[in-house]
Amino acid sequence: MAIAASCRASYPLNRSELERRHGAYARERKIVAAIGYTPFLLLYVLVHTRLLRPYMPASPHATAAVLILLPGAWLGMLVLLQRWVGPIRHRLRCPGCRRGMVGMRYQHALDSAQCDACGTTVIANPPIAD
Numbered sequence: 001m002a003i004a005a006s007c008r009a010s011y012p013l014n015r016s017e018l019e020r021r022h023g024a025y026a027r028e029r030k031i032v033a034a035i036g037y038t039p040f041l042l043l044y045v046l047v048h049t050r051l052l053r054p055y056m057p058a059s060p061h062a063t064a065a066v067l068i069l070l071p072g073a074w075l076g077m078l079v080l081l082q083r084w085v086g087p088i089r090h091r092l093r094c095p096g097c098r099r100g101m102v103g104m105r106y107q108h109a110l111d112s113a114q115c116d117a118c119g120t121t122v123i124a125n126p127p128i129a130d
């Protein structure tokens with residue numbers, strides 16, 4: 001509760017602070033992606049060695065399924081976890097509706113200074129329209 005209250009108290013942000021927080025979130029996404037893709041490479045390499053070949057199913061289709069589904073499930077789990085936890089960690093959730101301001105919502109917030117879902121002002125000094 002104290003974290004949520006402090007998060008709400010910090011909004012509306014300066015534009016540069018929102019960009020800094022989103023930059024940290026984007027860097028973390030790259031690290032998560034690298035960790036997520038590693039099992040694809042590792043399993044692919046290990047299955048061609050004597051280390052994993054005895055444990056692979058006899059059917060090539062089943063082997064392909066193991067090589068795709070297991071690392072795919074790992075990657076999917078990491079991506080979903082980061083989408084859920086990332087905006088909380090980097091304080092990128094809208095103070096009004098608690099949705100993460102990432103991706104298209106982040107771009108909308110930069111363009112309009114408001115949350116696209118609930119209209120809460122998230123940037124203190126919106127840019128002057130052309």
Ligand SMILES: [Zn+2]
Binds near residue numbers: 117119
């Ligand atoms: Zn909102």
